[in-house]
Amino acid sequence: MSQQSSRRDFMKLAGLGGIVFASRLGGTALGANSVLEALGDKASRQEEFYFVQLSDTHWGFDGPKVNPDAQGTLKKAVAAVNSLEEQPDFVVFTGDLTQTTDDPKMRRERMAGFQEIVSKLRVKTVRLMAGEHDAALDRGEAYQEFFGNLHYTFDHKGVHFIVLDNVSDPAAIIGEAQRTWLQADLKQHKLNTPIVVLTHRPLFDLYPQWDWATSDAAAVIDTLMPYQNVTVFYGHIHQEHHHLTGHIAHHAARSLMFPLPPPGSVPKRVPVPWDPAAPYKGIGFREVEADVRKSRFGITELPVVKG
Amino acid sequence: MNRTIILLLALTAGFGAMTLAATIRGGSSTEKVIRVTAKKFDFTPGEITVKKGEPLVLELTSEDRTHGFNLPDFHLRTEVKPSTVTTIRLTPEKAGRFGFACDVFCGSGHEDMAGTLVVTD
Numbered sequence: 001m002s003q004q005s006s007r008r009d010f011m012k013l014a015g016l017g018g019i020v021f022a023s024r025l026g027g028t029a030l031g032a033n034s035v036l037e038a039l040g041d042k043a044s045r046q047e048e049f050y051f052v053q054l055s056d057t058h059w060g061f062d063g064p065k066v067n068p069d070a071q072g073t074l075k076k077a078v079a080a081v082n083s084l085e086e087q088p089d090f091v092v093f094t095g096d097l098t099q100t101t102d103d104p105k106m107r108r109e110r111m112a113g114f115q116e117i118v119s120k121l122r123v124k125t126v127r128l129m130a131g132e133h134d135a136a137l138d139r140g141e142a143y144q145e146f147f148g149n150l151h152y153t154f155d156h157k158g159v160h161f162i163v164l165d166n167v168s169d170p171a172a173i174i175g176e177a178q179r180t181w182l183q184a185d186l187k188q189h190k191l192n193t194p195i196v197v198l199t200h201r202p203l204f205d206l207y208p209q210w211d212w213a214t215s216d217a218a219a220v221i222d223t224l225m226p227y228q229n230v231t232v233f234y235g236h237i238h239q240e241h242h243h244l245t246g247h248i249a250h251h252a253a254r255s256l257m258f259p260l261p262p263p264g265s266v267p268k269r270v271p272v273p274w275d276p277a278a279p280y281k282g283i284g285f286r287e288v289e290a291d292v293r294k295s296r297f298g299i300t301e302l303p304v305v306k307g
Numbered sequence: 308m309n310r311t312i313i314l315l316l317a318l319t320a321g322f323g324a325m326t327l328a329a330t331i332r333g334g335s336s337t338e339k340v341i342r343v344t345a346k347k348f349d350f351t352p353g354e355i356t357v358k359k360g361e362p363l364v365l366e367l368t369s370e371d372r373t374h375g376f377n378l379p380d381f382h383l384r385t386e387v388k389p390s391t392v393t394t395i396r397l398t399p400e401k402a403g404r405f406g407f408a409c410d411v412f413c414g415s416g417h418e419d420m421a422g423t424l425v426v427t428d
Contacts, residue, residue: 102415133415136412170412171411209405209408210406210418210421211409267423269421
């Protein structure tokens with residue numbers, strides 16, 4: 001048994017308690033039996049891989065009551081990813097790489113700072129996308145100087161990944177041009193192609209009272225709906241969250257700066273204060289294990305600092 | 308005699324103008340008009356109170372840049388721009404506290420830019 005298989009087998013066995021959410025790409029939740037069933041399918045292992053999702057690093061944020069280690073948390077996350085026994089095929093950052101600023105020079109300094117820290121990742125394939133903190137005030141000008149296109153696609157071992165920009169328009173509009181681009185891209189794929197959408201804001205009205213939505217998300221979901229195997233990974237809300245729109249599963253990731261309260265649970269959307277008794281609580285990243293042939297994803301949430 | 312009529316007309320016109328500033332009559336109901344000012348990173352007033360069934364007019368304007376005003380529970384949203392008054396009309400038929408927020412990202416502090424519509428029985 002290869003080292004790769006051993007790690008995945010361990011994850012899945014541990015997953016009986018450790019995988020916090022597993023979903024078929026079509027959105028059907030898996031029980032423990034299904035996970036064990038997947039273990040026995042050696043053929044499927046040939047089409048498995050995993051990636052790491054990090055989100056909402058907010059490099060440049062300053063708020064000691066929320067995160068007294070604002071300068072160190074991203075570095076710790078990079079170290080944590082580097083220490084993973086088996087390195088992921090790639091790493092994605094789902095937006096808000098930097099804390100916003102009205103100063104264009106400082107914005108670029110923060111992006112350079114983020115870039116420098118992330119360059120220390122052992123994994124050299126790093127997929128980035130913007131959050132509103134990175135791109136909304138200048139419509140993505142600085143972001144594109146540093147990191148390239150705001151929306152793009154890539155393919156990996158049979159999965160088609162689509163990065164959508166729902167932030168560079170400050171009104172959180174994906175827009176007709178990008179939606180036309182999305183339609184043209186999808187037409188090149190079969191209806192059963194495994195598709196992963198990576199974006200920053202939720203592609204559904206999670207809680208618009210806190211601006212946790214995308215203005216024209218419904219039009220995007222309509223475009224995606226004919227495709228049988230679509231999963232969305234996103235950030236923005238600084239907490240783990242799982243949702244279905246029809247057969248499309250949406251999975252929000254935790255932040256690497258501070259957690260936010262569950263939607264509507266408190267009168268105001270304010271960061272959860274730092275707990276000295278439980279430092280880094282609510283901050284973390286995730287591994288996403290893809291079983292391409294069965295169109296399944298297993299999600300394992302990891303802390304930024306091991307307790 | 309003529310001076311009395313002119314004075315009465317002036318008083319009537321003045322009172323009418325003051326009344327129009329406070330209410331707009333539509334049909335048989337009287338609308339409550341609230342002027343709401345947006346600026347980074349708050350709305351003034353941040354809490355708006357109205358009675359259930361009472362027609363409400365919000366006159367929205369911005370002091371600095373384009374903001375958004377989103378009141379999802381009533382499916383109402385608009386952009387709020389400087390030097391422009393944008394009017395929203397609603398007649399709340401349910402009591403409760405309903406959040407509204409800026410939904411046009413406006414900087415570090417945007418997340419705090421929110422308020423509450425309070426509808427009383």
